[in-house]
Amino acid sequence: MRIIGLMSGTSADGIDAALCEIEGAPPQITARIIKALTFPYPEGFQQWIFDCCEPNLTGVDEICRLNVELGNLFAQAAQHTIEAAELTAAEIDLIGSHGQTIWHHVEENGHVHSTMQISEAAVIAEQTGVTTVSNFRPRDIAAGGQGAPLTAYADWLLLRHPDHWRAVQNIGGIANVTFLPPLSDTESTPIAFDTGPGNILIDAAINYMTGGEQPYDVDGSIASAGTVDEQWVRGRLFHPYFRRKPPKTTGREVFNQKMAVNLVDQGRRRKMSDHDIIAGMTAVTARSISAAYERFAPAPIGEVVIGGGGARNRTLMRMLREDLAPTPVLTHEEVGIDSDFKEALAFALLAHETWHHRPGTLAALTGAQHESVLGQITPGSNYAALIRKTWCG
Numbered sequence: 313m314r315i316i317g318l319m320s321g322t323s324a325d326g327i328d329a330a331l332c333e334i335e336g337a338p339p340q341i342t343a344r345i346i347k348a349l350t351f352p353y354p355e356g357f358q359q360w361i362f363d364c365c366e367p368n369l370t371g372v373d374e375i376c377r378l379n380v381e382l383g384n385l386f387a388q389a390a391q392h393t394i395e396a397a398e399l400t401a402a403e404i405d406l407i408g409s410h411g412q413t414i415w416h417h418v419e420e421n422g423h424v425h426s427t428m429q430i431s432e433a434a435v436i437a438e439q440t441g442v443t444t445v446s447n448f449r450p451r452d453i454a455a456g457g458q459g460a461p462l463t464a465y466a467d468w469l470l471l472r473h474p475d476h477w478r479a480v481q482n483i484g485g486i487a488n489v490t491f492l493p494p495l496s497d498t499e500s501t502p503i504a505f506d507t508g509p510g511n512i513l514i515d516a517a518i519n520y521m522t523g524g525e526q527p528y529d530v531d532g533s534i535a536s537a538g539t540v541d542e543q544w545v546r547g548r549l550f551h552p553y554f555r556r557k558p559p560k561t562t563g564r565e566v567f568n569q570k571m572a573v574n575l576v577d578q579g580r581r582r583k584m585s586d587h588d589i590i591a592g593m594t595a596v597t598a599r600s601i602s603a604a605y606e607r608f609a610p611a612p613i614g615e616v617v618i619g620g621g622g623a624r625n626r627t628l629m630r631m632l633r634e635d636l637a638p639t640p641v642l643t644h645e646e647v648g649i650d651s652d653f654k655e656a657l658a659f660a661l662l663a664h665e666t667w668h669h670r671p672g673t674l675a676a677l678t679g680a681q682h683e684s685v686l687g688q689i690t691p692g693s694n695y696a697a698l699i700r701k702t703w704c705g
């Protein structure tokens with residue numbers, strides 16, 4: 313099937329779209345990206361999203377409007393990707409849309425109560441004509457799970473190594489890991505959880521320091537010019553989230569602009585330069601990831617595969633390599649998947665599984681009581697034809 317995966321992460325930097333060819337059924341399933349593009353949000357849009365993530369800033373009216381405006385942009389992203397692949401909408405079977413998370417409600421004890429991803433699927437299906445699967449997370453939460461990380465199921469299906477444990481680490485706004493047992497191990501189950509902040513604190517601090525001029529530390533160049541204050545970094549690693557046992561998830565509700573601003577002000581009071589503060593935050597991010605491996609990896613990890621925008625931050629990558637040494641650190645490209653589009657591909661894969669009425673998780677990955685068929689299906693104009701094609705030969 314040809315399926316477009318659409319994703320906008322915690323960074324809200326833009327919409328990742330991956331037009332994929334997906335064939336087979338687990339465990340023999342293949343997924344290949346035909347064309348993938350990122351569509352940065354128009355001027356001011358990212359701030360609108362961030363405002364809608366703040367309960368004290370925005371009302372239900374703005375969220376209602378944002379839901380539809382995001383639907384428009386997601387539909388356009390799908391259409392432009394179809395054109396770029398020199399295909400027509402009639403040649404696309406499904407869209408799998410993650411939407412944009414604006415709230416992920418984790419209770420004190422780590423139980424996830426509820427979650428909200430928006431980007432109206434009715435708009436996407438209406439404008440593209442393509443049947444759209446969306447809203448993947450709530451069903452897993454209804455079954456007692458964390459509703460995340462959902463991309464871990466794609467890791468499980470596509471990225472197990474023949475004979476050693478792999479850690480698949482995504483560094484988006486939030487960072488998450490999947491510890492994958494080797495194919496030769498038929499007993500072990502994978503473990504997946506959010507390790508904590510990915511780029512989110514660095515982005516927010518840069519944004520604050522530059523008065524909104526710069527959205528992130530390009531290539532990690534600011535961090536590379538600073539010196540890491542080890543004592544300060546160690547003090548930042550006492551956050552209770554880091555010690556909580558998996559399965560666990562987090563988000564902008566915990567690691568956010570406010571925390572970043574506090575850290576910057578704290579660092580400045582300590583007479584750290586802005587470069588040193590960014591170097592320190594980058595070290596906290598790297599260290600929180602490596603500490604999660606030390607605490608929670610169920611077996612020695614043979615190699616680490618990194619993806620997400622954080623893979624482009626050279627200083628973060630250097631620090632991670634140092635912290636994880638001697639374990640080799642690879643990029644997704646080295647295992648055959650584009651680093652920037654693994655998550656979009658994962659939602660295409662989840663849409664494929666939902667359409668075939670198969671689960672999109674393993675209970676072990678999210679802590680759910682059982683695995684579930686995920687998402688909601690919004691029929692597009694291809695719906696009846698797609699049903700005939702899938703089930704009537």
Ligand SMILES: Nc1ncnc2c1ncn2[C@@H]1O[C@H](COP(=O)(O)OP(=O)(O)O)[C@@H](O)[C@H]1O
Binds near residue numbers: 622
């Ligand atoms: N050249 C770069 N140098 C440093 N960081 C980068 C670079 N390109 C992207 N990033 C980081 O990656 C983030 C986007 O990553 P992404 O994987 O899309 O995250 P999300 O899934 O949260 O949207 C940006 O906000 C930025 O922090």
Ligand SMILES: [Mg+2]
Binds near residue numbers: 321322323326328
């Ligand atoms: Mg992104």
